[in-house]
Amino acid sequence: MAGAKDAKGTIWVVAETNADGSLAKSSTEVATLARTLAEAAGASAAGIVIAADPKAAAAELAGYVARVVAVAEPKAAGYAWAQVAAQRAAAILASESPAVILTGAGPDGRDVAGTLSALLERPVLVNATAVAWKDGGPSVEMSVFGGKLITTSAFVDGEWGIVTVRPNVVTAEEAGSKGKVETQAPAGDLDLPLVKVVDQITEAAAALPIEEARVIVAGGRGVGGPDGFALVREIAAVLGGAVGATRAAVDSGWIPYNQQIGQTGKIVKPQLYLALGISGAIQHKVGMQTAGTIIGINRDPDAPIAEFADLVVVGDLFEVGKALLAELKSRA
Amino acid sequence: MPLRIVVLTKPVPDPAAAAERLGADGRLDRAASPAVINGNDEYTLEASLKLVEAHGGEVTLLSMAPPSGLETMRKGLAMGAHRGVLVTDPALAGSDQGSTIQVLAAALRGLEYDLVLAGFDTSDGVGGVVGAAIASLLKLPYLSSAAKIEPDPDAGTVRVRRISPTGFDLLEAPMPALIVGTQLLGEPRYPSLKGIMAARSKEVVTKSLADLELDAKVVGGAASRSKVTGTTKPPARGATTVVRGTPEEGAKAIADLLASRRLI
Numbered sequence: 001m002a003g004a005k006d007a008k009g010t011i012w013v014v015a016e017t018n019a020d021g022s023l024a025k026s027s028t029e030v031a032t033l034a035r036t037l038a039e040a041a042g043a044s045a046a047g048i049v050i051a052a053d054p055k056a057a058a059a060e061l062a063g064y065v066a067r068v069v070a071v072a073e074p075k076a077a078g079y080a081w082a083q084v085a086a087q088r089a090a091a092i093l094a095s096e097s098p099a100v101i102l103t104g105a106g107p108d109g110r111d112v113a114g115t116l117s118a119l120l121e122r123p124v125l126v127n128a129t130a131v132a133w134k135d136g137g138p139s140v141e142m143s144v145f146g147g148k149l150i151t152t153s154a155f156v157d158g159e160w161g162i163v164t165v166r167p168n169v170v171t172a173e174e175a176g177s178k179g180k181v182e183t184q185a186p187a188g189d190l191d192l193p194l195v196k197v198v199d200q201i202t203e204a205a206a207a208l209p210i211e212e213a214r215v216i217v218a219g220g221r222g223v224g225g226p227d228g229f230a231l232v233r234e235i236a237a238v239l240g241g242a243v244g245a246t247r248a249a250v251d252s253g254w255i256p257y258n259q260q261i262g263q264t265g266k267i268v269k270p271q272l273y274l275a276l277g278i279s280g281a282i283q284h285k286v287g288m289q290t291a292g293t294i295i296g297i298n299r300d301p302d303a304p305i306a307e308f309a310d311l312v313v314v315g316d317l318f319e320v321g322k323a324l325l326a327e328l329k330s331r332a
Numbered sequence: 333m334p335l336r337i338v339v340l341t342k343p344v345p346d347p348a349a350a351a352e353r354l355g356a357d358g359r360l361d362r363a364a365s366p367a368v369i370n371g372n373d374e375y376t377l378e379a380s381l382k383l384v385e386a387h388g389g390e391v392t393l394l395s396m397a398p399p400s401g402l403e404t405m406r407k408g409l410a411m412g413a414h415r416g417v418l419v420t421d422p423a424l425a426g427s428d429q430g431s432t433i434q435v436l437a438a439a440l441r442g443l444e445y446d447l448v449l450a451g452f453d454t455s456d457g458v459g460g461v462v463g464a465a466i467a468s469l470l471k472l473p474y475l476s477s478a479a480k481i482e483p484d485p486d487a488g489t490v491r492v493r494r495i496s497p498t499g500f501d502l503l504e505a506p507m508p509a510l511i512v513g514t515q516l517l518g519e520p521r522y523p524s525l526k527g528i529m530a531a532r533s534k535e536v537v538t539k540s541l542a543d544l545e546l547d548a549k550v551v552g553g554a555a556s557r558s559k560v561t562g563t564t565k566p567p568a569r570g571a572t573t574v575v576r577g578t579p580e581e582g583a584k585a586i587a588d589l590l591a592s593r594r595l596i
Contacts, residue, residue, distance in 0.1 A: 019498060080494070080503055082464065083474055105460075107477045107495070110453075114464025115474075123430045123557035126459030139561065144456065145345070145352035152562040159557045164461065193473040195505045198491070203499035215595070239596065247515070257479075257516050258495070263347060263455055264371055264515040272595045274586075282347050283371075286455075293593055294569075295586055301574060311573045311589050313582035323583035328596065331587060 009099030009160065011038045013047040014089045014116070015061050016108050021053055023060035025212055026104035028172035030165050031064035033131055034102050035175055038065075040133035043099055047179075048092055050085035052077035054183075062179035064172075073186045080195040082111030087190050090119040098160060100138050102131075105164035106211075113164045115192070123161035125153050129169045129290075138163055146263075146286045167211050168269040203256070210259055215241025215272045216291070218261060220284070221248040222277020222299065222317055229254055231321045232276055238328050244268065246284045262287035276317045280305025297321065333485035335389035337380040338443055339413065340436060340450040340463070343367040343397050343404035347455050358560050359426060360456070367404050372451030374411075374520035376513040379481055380449055381412045381521070387485055390414045392443060396424060396435050402536060409531035410523030416536035417443065423541055426553025429457075433465040434551045438544040440470060447483065447490065448472065448510040463512040473505035479516035483507065 011034045016024040031047055038045035046067040049058045058070035069092055076084050089112070093101065101116060103109040105127045117124045129150070130141040140153045140163055155161045210216055217236035219229055229243070236243045243259055250260040261268055262284040273291035278284060280296065280303055288294070289308060296305040296312040297320045306312045313320050345352045345365035355361035369377070380391045393408045393416040395401045405416045419439050424431070440448060448467075453460030467474035479500060480493040490507050493500045495514060523531070541548055548554060575585040590596040 019496075080475065080501075082476070083468075086464075086468075105458075107460075110460040111464045111474070111476050114461035115468045117430065117461060118433065118465040118468035121430075123428055124459070124461050124465075125558055126429070126457060126461060143566065146347055146350060146455075147566060148350070148352065149354070150564045150566055151560050152564070153558050154561050155558050156556070161557065164459070192468060192471060193505065195473050195475055195503050195509075197501050198504045199502035200496070201493075201500040201502065209497065239590075250515075251519060257514075258497075260515075264375075264452070272590070272593075282350050286347070289569075290566075293589070293595060295589065297582070297586075301576070306572050306574060308569050309572050310570060311575065311585060313585060314574060314576045315579055315582050319579035320582040320586075323579035324586055327580070327583040327587045331591070331596065 009043060009097045011041065011043055011045045012093060012096070012098045012101045013045070013065065014085065014101060014103050014112050015047050015049045015057060016104060017049065017051045017057040021051065021056045023057040024104070025172070026106055026109065026167045027061065028064060029167065029170040030102045030104055031061055032172045033165060033170045035065055037100070037131060037133050037138065041099065048089045050076055050088045058181045062181050063174040065175070066179040068179055068181045070181055070183050071186055072183065075190065075194060078197055080197065082108050083115055083192050083194060084190060086112045086115035086119060087192060088186060090116055091188060092184070093120065100160055101162045103162065103164050105166045110164055113162050117162055123155060123159060125161060125163045128163050128165045131163060131165065146282050147289050166267065210242045210244050210261065210268055211266055213242035213268070213270050215239045216244045216268060216270045217241050217274045217276065218244035218246070218278060219249055219255070219276045220246040220278035223249060223254070226254045228318070231318060235274065235321060235325060238325060239272070239274070241270070241272070246278055275305060276321060278305060279303040280308065333387070335384055335387045335447065335483060335485055336445045337383060337389065337447045337449060338392045338394050338440065338445045339373065339377045339380050340448065341373040341377065341393050341395050341405065341408055342370045342454050343395065343401045344370045344454055344456045354563065362398065362400065367400065369404055369408055370451055370454045372453060372515070375515050375517040376449035376451050377408055377411060377413065378520040379513055379517040383481065383483065387483065392417060394436065394439055395419065396432060398425070405536060406531050407523060409534045410527040411521055412527060415534055417539060418536055419539045419544065421541040421552070423548035423552040423554065426556055427551065428556040428558045429459060429461060430557060431551040431555060433462055433469065435544065435546065436462070437466050437469040438546055439539060440466065442544070446485070446507040448508070450510065450512050452477065452512060452514045463510060467510040470510070473509040475503045475505055475509060476512040478511050478513040481511055481513065481517070
């Protein structure tokens with residue numbers, strides 16, 4: 001029982017990198033969590049970076065955990081990354097004694113976690129909103145039923161597994177001292193079929209990914225069209241925030257999918273969420289309900305957003321939005 | 333060359349009904365909440381229907397669910413899927429992800445397909461790890477976060493536009509392959525009356541653990557390697573202030589709140 005796994009294994013992180021080779025923000029969060037758990041468990045924290053050129057990300061990761069294993073894997077570039085990374089990581093982890101493996105819960109993190117779970121035959125706890133160390137293992141909080149309930153889960157006695165961690169639930173913080181980086185050459189064959197990247201298409205992307213924004217100004221059906229988003233963008237610019245949207249606005253083609261917040265979009269946790277013409281239906285609410293301050297501008301005083309916002313201004317979003325711009329500029 | 337597509341679908345509590353609650357056993361009280369096809373699975377189903385409309389072929393739905401999963405599957409059949417396979421067994425109640433993966437992989441071993449499609453994640457668990465794990469077990473090429481799926485049945489390959497942080501990666505792999513799709517695949521169709529009528533006579537094969545030659549000691553609730561240790565309510569949000577008045581008064585109320593919370 002308690003103590004069985006204490007201090008025996010290592011808390012491992014499988015890190016992700018950005019296109020420029022730097023460490024992904026989600027990995028800085030996950031690595032911070034790994035170190036916190038290691039301190040609580042009396043264990044150590046370590047990380048793995050698999051990339052064509054892992055140097056920069058590995059050095060960054062060493063700012064968070066005591067030990068980093070970096071593998072320069074040429075195939076991490078021309079092929080879908082997660083399968084390559086998971087296979088290399090599995091090979092490393094097979095000769096270690098992990099207490100738990102942490103990944104991000106974004107698209108790449110979950111692909112790595114799923115593949116690792118099959119390769120290592122380990123259970124997975126998904127989409128953690130908080131992780132503590134309890135009774136010798138991770139105690140994992142998850143938000144379920146559209147945020148109505150928080151469940152706490154653990155691996156059963158004697159088991160260890162993989163945990164995917166939701167972005168923005170941990171504040172990244174570097175350790176006081178730098179960890180050590182070991183560089184390994186890729187060893188052995190990659191058994192899983194690899195998927196070639198035959199082309200990369202760059203689209204005009206939002207300046208700031210919405211998952212990382214401190215302030216989000218979002219528009220819904222009530223915005224009425226692409227022109228209406230000009231006002232949303234203008235308010236976002238004044239507040240130094242990013243622009244988000246509901247599925248209705250995305251489905252209408254007013255704004256790209258990567259800015260969609262909600263059940264089939266992104267889950268965000270900004271300090272401020274300003275919602276224009278958004279009713280606050282459950283499908284949208286699940287993506288933003290943990291925001292620090294929620295403000296709605298809506299024509300309908302009975303819209304669901306009035307049940308969970310801090311402030312709802314009833315009125316025409318264009319009239320209130322323009323007045324808000326003037327008010328903010330006058331206070332600047 | 334016609335395409336054989338298997339679409340993984342999961343019945344989930346209807347998020348719109350928001351009636352989910354836990355039963356005394358700590359598991360979802362299925363009687364309390366109406367089940368629907370998981371939203372993300374409807375996008376992959378829609379994509380698969382369009383693909384067989386263009387190339388010819390068949391769409392098979394595959395679910396692991398309680399017997400009531402049959403009703404949910406009928407909606408997918410009404411949308412146009414050709415047949416269904418429902419893996420159901422009392423021993424599967426309380427399965428963890430690992431069991432789900434083993435069971436679906438075993439069911440897929442008994443089917444012939446060019447593509448397996450799975451949704452980005454489910455609205456109840458929000459895990460999104462099952463597709464990658466099944467692909468690994470079956471050693472299938474794995475293409476995820478798909479915004480567009482373009483098979484070339486004559487060449488035996490498939491191309492996928494995978495959403496990347498800066499746009500898209502164009503991926504290519506031989507078939508059979510497993511693809512995880514997103515909302516960008518397109519709005520799912522509504523079942524037509526004709527489709528609803530036709531769905532009643534479409535074949536749904538039910539399989540038990542024994543049919544799949546799986547052991548209830550290895551998969552299912554008894555073999556679950558994770559457990560729920562507690563539940564809590566999320567911290568309540570404060571009361572909502574509602575402001576009605578002139579646009580200027582509304583704007584002032586917003587700016588005052590932002591200032592008081594040091595957000596401006």
